[in-house]
Amino acid sequence: xxxxxxPIKEKFESLVNESNEQFNNSNYEDSILLLEEAxxxxxxxxxxxxxxxxxxxxxxxxxxxxINDLKKAKVWAxxxxxxxxxxxxxxxxxxxxxxxxxxxGDLETAKEFFSIANRKSEGRCFGSPKNTKxxxxxxx
Numbered sequence: 763x764x765x766x767x768x769p770i771k772e773k774f775e776s777l778v779n780e781s782n783e784q785f786n787n788s789n790y791e792d793s794i795l796l797l798e799e800a801x802x803x804x805x806x807x808x809x810x811x812x813x814x815x816x817x818x819x820x821x822x823x824x825x826x827x828x829i830n831d832l833k834k835a836k837v838w839a840x841x842x843x844x845x846x847x848x849x850x851x852x853x854x855x856x857x858x859x860x861x862x863x864x865x866x867g868d869l870e871t872a873k874e875f876f877s878i879a880n881r882k883s884e885g886r887c888f889g890s891p892k893n894t895k896x897x898x899x900x901x902x
Contacts, residue, residue, distance in 0.1 A: 763810065763811075763812045763813075763847075763848040764810040764811050764812075765811070766803075766804070766811060766814060770803050770804075770805075773800075773803055774800050774803045774804070774814065777796050777797070777799050777800035777803070778796075778797070778800055778818070780796050781793045781794075781796035781797045781800070781821075784796060785825065790825050790828055790829045791829065793825055794822055794825050794826065794831075794834070797818055797821055797822050797825075798822070800818060801815075801818055801819075801822075804818075807844075807847075808844055808845060809844050809845050809846060809847035810847055810848075812845075812846045812847060812848040812849055813846070813849075815844070815845035815846060816842070816845040816846030816849055818845075819838055819841050819842045819844075819845050820842065820854075820858060822834075822838040823835050823838045823839050823842065823858055823861075823862060826838060827861065827862070827865060830865075832862070832865055832866050835862045835865070835866075836862055836866060839858055839859045839862040839863075840859075842855045842858055842859060843855055843859075851882060852882055852883050852886070852887075853878060853879035853880070853881070853882030853883040853887050854879070854883075854887065856875045856876070856878040856879040856882065857875070857876065857879035857883070857887040857896075859875045860872045860873075860874075860875030860876040860879055860896065861893075861896060863875060864876075864896060864899060869899070872896075872899070873899075873900065876896065876899075876900040877900070880900065888900070
């Protein structure tokens with residue numbers, strides 16, 4: 763697994779920290795813009811920068827869902843598969859993609875992603891109370 767080197771690492775961390783501040787102040791669009799800027803700093807292939815790339819994309823998708831920017835959420839959900847190459851595959855990527863597909867109304871795709879996530883996570887992906895509607899859909 764690769765790690766970001768100076769000075770990229772410091773700039774990346776600064777942007778992520780600033781994004782977190784914006785998010786905590788409910789400035790969600792600004793938070794996303796800062797994360798997008800941080801994404802551009804990660805060298806290709808981005809997936810070898812396992813934690814940085816994965817968590818950044820996960821945060822962008824989650825924030826897009828909060829503000830109901832489903833088009834952007836879809837773009838970033840597609841990028842999740844380009845991240846975290848060394849992460850243990852517990853179905854998180856499929857679960858995130860399933861949530862976006864569900865919110866977009868693409869229920870067939872959502873069901874496929876949820877099925878993969880459920881199998882990989884042995885059901886743990888649905889464990890949070892925030893995920894109840896997705897579990898009801900998947901089991902329904």
